[in-house]
Amino acid sequence: MTDVSVPKLIQGNQACSYGAIAAGCRFFAGYPITPSTEIAETMALELPKYGGKFIQMEDEIASISAIIGASIAGSKAMTATSGPGFSLMQENLGYAYMAEVPCVVINVMRGGPSTGLPTKVSQADVMQANWGAHGDYYPIVLSPSSVSECFDITVRAFNLSERYRCPVIILSDEVIGHMREMVSLPDFSSVEMIERQRPNVPPEWYKHFLITHDFTSPMASFGEGYRFHLTGLTHDEFGLPTSDNIEIAKKLGKLKLKIERHLSDISQVNTYKIEDAHIVILAYGSVARAARQAVLLSRKKRFKAGLFQPITLWPFPDRQLRQISRKADLIVVAELNQGQIINEVRRVCKSHSKVVGLNRYDGELITPEQILEKIKEEHR
Amino acid sequence: MKKKKTEGRYEIRLSGSGGQGLVLAGVMLAEAVGVYEGKNVTQTQSYGPEARGGTSRSDLVISDSEIYYPKPSSLDLLLSLTQDACNRYYPHLKDDGILIVDSDIVRQIPPVSNVYAFPFTHTAKEKIGTTLVANVMSAASIVIISGICKTDSFLKAVLSRAPRGTESKNETACKIGFEMSRKALKKAKG
Numbered sequence: 001m002t003d004v005s006v007p008k009l010i011q012g013n014q015a016c017s018y019g020a021i022a023a024g025c026r027f028f029a030g031y032p033i034t035p036s037t038e039i040a041e042t043m044a045l046e047l048p049k050y051g052g053k054f055i056q057m058e059d060e061i062a063s064i065s066a067i068i069g070a071s072i073a074g075s076k077a078m079t080a081t082s083g084p085g086f087s088l089m090q091e092n093l094g095y096a097y098m099a100e101v102p103c104v105v106i107n108v109m110r111g112g113p114s115t116g117l118p119t120k121v122s123q124a125d126v127m128q129a130n131w132g133a134h135g136d137y138y139p140i141v142l143s144p145s146s147v148s149e150c151f152d153i154t155v156r157a158f159n160l161s162e163r164y165r166c167p168v169i170i171l172s173d174e175v176i177g178h179m180r181e182m183v184s185l186p187d188f189s190s191v192e193m194i195e196r197q198r199p200n201v202p203p204e205w206y207k208h209f210l211i212t213h214d215f216t217s218p219m220a221s222f223g224e225g226y227r228f229h230l231t232g233l234t235h236d237e238f239g240l241p242t243s244d245n246i247e248i249a250k251k252l253g254k255l256k257l258k259i260e261r262h263l264s265d266i267s268q269v270n271t272y273k274i275e276d277a278h279i280v281i282l283a284y285g286s287v288a289r290a291a292r293q294a295v296l297l298s299r300k301k302r303f304k305a306g307l308f309q310p311i312t313l314w315p316f317p318d319r320q321l322r323q324i325s326r327k328a329d330l331i332v333v334a335e336l337n338q339g340q341i342i343n344e345v346r347r348v349c350k351s352h353s354k355v356v357g358l359n360r361y362d363g364e365l366i367t368p369e370q371i372l373e374k375i376k377e378e379h380r
Numbered sequence: 381m382k383k384k385k386t387e388g389r390y391e392i393r394l395s396g397s398g399g400q401g402l403v404l405a406g407v408m409l410a411e412a413v414g415v416y417e418g419k420n421v422t423q424t425q426s427y428g429p430e431a432r433g434g435t436s437r438s439d440l441v442i443s444d445s446e447i448y449y450p451k452p453s454s455l456d457l458l459l460s461l462t463q464d465a466c467n468r469y470y471p472h473l474k475d476d477g478i479l480i481v482d483s484d485i486v487r488q489i490p491p492v493s494n495v496y497a498f499p500f501t502h503t504a505k506e507k508i509g510t511t512l513v514a515n516v517m518s519a520a521s522i523v524i525i526s527g528i529c530k531t532d533s534f535l536k537a538v539l540s541r542a543p544r545g546t547e548s549k550n551e552t553a554c555k556i557g558f559e560m561s562r563k564a565l566k567k568a569k570g
Contacts, residue, residue, distance in 0.1 A: 009407070009414045009421070034429070118429045179450055180407060180423040182414040292448040368449050 007184045012150040012176040013080075015183060016106055017042035019154030020078050022188040024195075025104070026052035027077040029066035031059050031085060034118040035174040036108035039080035060085035064092040064105065071103045072230065074221030076158055080106040083125055084115060086132070093167055094133030095232045097255065099239075100209065100217065102161040102196060104154070106170040108177040109285075111363050120363030121174035123285055123336040129169050130314045136252050138259040140266055141169045141314040145288040147181040153311065159194040160266060164216055164258050171313060173336070175286035175365055199226060207237040211250065215258035259315060268311040269320045273299070277306025279375055280328040280353075282321075282345055284310050287334050287366050294371035303375055316344045325349035330379050334358040334366050354378065390528060391452035392440040394519070395469050396461030399432035401515035406438025408537045409519050409528070413442050416533035422450035435465050442528055457526050459518055460486055461500070480521055482514070496525060496568075498560050504553060513546075513553035520557025525565060531558055 010018075017039050020028070028043040030036075044054045053070075057063040060081050067077035081089065086107040096103055109125050111117030129141045140160050144153040153170060161168040197218040199206050208228035210217045220226035229239035234251055236242045242251075259266065270288075273295050274280070283291035288309040298305035308324055308331075310317050325331060331353050333342040342357045349355060358374045360366045392409070394402040403425045410423040420443045428434030439452050457478045460466035463486050470479060470490040481489065483497035498521060504514040516538055523534045535554055542550040 007415065007418075009411045009423070119427055175424060175450065178425055180410055180421075181447075181450075182421060286450075290449050296448075365451055367451070367453060369453065 007182050009180050009182055010147060011038055011178055011180050012144065012147045012172060013038035013108065013178065014042045015147045015150035015185075016080070016154045016170065016172065016177075017046060018185055019151040020104065020158065021046055021050055021052070022151070022186070022191040023076065023155040023158035024193050025076045025078050025158060026050065027067060027070035027075040028052070028079065029055045029057050029063045029070070029077070030079045030081065031057055031063050033060075033082045033085050035110055035177045036080045036082045036085075036106065038177070039106060039108070043078075060088040061092065064089040064096075064103075067103045068092060068096050068099075068101050071101050072222050074224075076102070076162065078104040078106070078158075080108065082108050082110045082118075083112040086125060086128065090132040094135060094137070096167045097133065097137040097139070098135070098232050098234075099230050100165040100219075101167070102165050102219075103167050104157045104161055104170065105167055106154075106172060109171060109173040111361075117363050119174065121286060121336060121365055122361065122363070123171075123173055123287065124340070124361070125171065126313060126335070126337065126340045129171055136255070138256050139169060139314050140164070140166065140259065140312065141171055142268075142311060143171045143284045143313050144176055144311075145285055145309065146176070147179060148183045149311075150176065151183065151185060155191055156268075159192070162196040163194050164262065164266075165196065165219055166258075171285065173285045179286075203227065208239045209235065209237045209251070209254075211237060211254055215254050215261060263315060263319070266312055267315060267317045267320065269317050270307075270309040270311055271324070272307035272309070274306035274308060274324055277304050277324075278327065278329050279303055279305040279379060280308050280324060280331045281305060281334060281371055281375075282308045282310075282331055282341070283334045284313060284341070287336060290366050290368050291334055291371060293368035294375075297368050297372045298375055301372065301376075303379060305375060310341075313341070316341075316348075318348050321345065321348050325353050328353045330375070331355045332358055332371065332374050332378065334371055334374075336360055336366065388443050388445050389447070390442040390456050390526070391454065392442070392457045392459075392522065392526065392528070393437055393452055393455050393469055393472070394439075394459045394522075395435065395437040395465035397432075397465070398427055398430055398434045398436040400436065400461050401512065402436055402461070403427070403438045404541065405515040405519040406440055408516070408534065408541050409522060410440055411537040411541065412523070412529045412533040413440075416536055417529050419444065420447050422447050424450055435462075435468060437465065437469070457522060459522060461514070461518065462486070463488060466490065478525060480518065480525060482518070496521070496561070496564050498564070500557075503556060503560070507556060508549050508552055510549065513549050516542075516550050517553040517557035520554045521561040524558055524561035
């Protein structure tokens with residue numbers, strides 16, 4: 001068992017694994033890939049101590065298939081990968097959205113496309129995390145910016161996943177995944193854990209995709225005596241394929257509404273010195289660390305800057321951003337790609353704030369000084 | 381810490397080529413400072429996809445206050461175990477920054493005011509019988525020259541991280557590293 005009584009120097013990746021175990025994850029299937037491998041290594045070492053199962057699969061397609069199967073059988077399950085593996089997982093991720101299977105997928109982002117830069121940082125999979133699988137679905141995507149956040153966000157990912165019966169994606173990055181910091185892990189038994197809703201009807205009345213008042217459905221596990229059918233085909237409340245237009249619209253509407261009706265629970269942002277800010281730096285993941293430092297640097301130069309950090313990247317925190325952007329003349333969107341989240345920011349605030357991008361895509365982290373320079377350049 | 385403070389940060393880079401054990405040496409230093417002395421520390425790294433070769437570096441930021449930006453911006457101390465890494469990173473040193481090099485490998489010493497050169501690799505081979513512990517010896521040297529932590533804290537960190545069966549070799553490497561650096565420091569101060 002993990003001794004949590006003393007502060008430790010651990011990596012973001014290790015903290016993700018501990019968070020998963022604390023949240024009740026008892027099945028991990030994966031295929032090693034830099035910069036995510038330490039998650040699998042830690043799970044291989046720790047899971048058996050908690051009665052869990054670790055399995056290294058032959059590739060990433062098999063890995064996500066295995067965790068979907070484990071979840072359907074009643075286990076909280078996770079896999080971890082990076083860009084190339086995340087691409088391979090898209091087809092079955094789509095299946096998990098459609099079949100409403102809770103699971104957690106961590107993508108520790110590195111440079112792409114293709115094999116790209118295995119050991120270098122990037123945030124280029126932000127759009128892929130939202131749109132990677134085909135079809136009309138609404139994913140939950142979370143982004144940590146410190147080792148302790150890696151722990152907390154992984155716990156949260158499991159809780160959201162179980163609560164809303166869907167995959168939850170954690171977009172970490174090479175800097176956060178490999179960075180070591182001092183953390184005090186909480187006692188695992190004190191961690192808030194949400195379990196999936198179980199059916200409270202006799203098996204013969206059970207509908208695996210029952211549409212309830214809040215659009216979530218109780219979930220029985222395979223082998224418990226509740227009969228149900230699972231398919232990637234569009235299905236009715238029993239899980240049987242349907243081409244009835246009313247049933248189709250109900251199903252797809254449910255996939256959207258179960259997320260949209262719970263935005264206040266799902267959507268989470270962090271802010272820093274935002275109360276009086278006229279300049280907002282919007283950053284997530286490792287870049288949020290540079291942005292925090294840049295807020296301090298800017299304030300020394302008498303720029304009233306603040307940080308807006310989406311923890312929930314998808315669904316994008318429209319409401320929170322709109323609120324703070326009313327006071328902002330300038331919004332600097334700093335990201336390690338050629339401009340992805342900036343399009344969301346423009347959609348939300350282009351009518352009242354100037355939105356500019358600060359982009360780095362050379363495998364290195366944006367520096368606080370670069371953000372300050374950008375503010376000097378754009379602020380009048 | 382004996383240094384001019386820049387926002388209370390002390391920034392160290394260990395650089396060389398992949399396989400020299402610099403990431404591990406950086407982790408040991410970070411553990412000495414963080415776990416055994418309770419300071420804030422971040423350790424990050426940059427290396428190539430190859431298992432051996434290529435430029436490799438391990439970066440530490442040490443601070444009494446919370447660390448936001450986890451990477452160094454101007455170095456208080458640079459360790460270079462290859463000429464290539466030295467050439468690449470010495471311009472990132474502060475004006476009064478300290479450069480430590482392996483004297484047998486880094487033949488061309490850049491124009492930096494504070495330089496210490498030690499035969500880490502050669503000494504490790506000659507006195508301990510393996511070049512594998514040159515990383516620990518050079519990190520021990522960083523401990524003495526920078527004063528970032530007590531020698532005892534570093535020794536504890538080394539022993540907790542060293543692969544089983546290599547403890548005594550690593551301990552010896554530590555002590556040699558401490559000793560050669562103390563002498564050099566005394567000499568430098570006249």
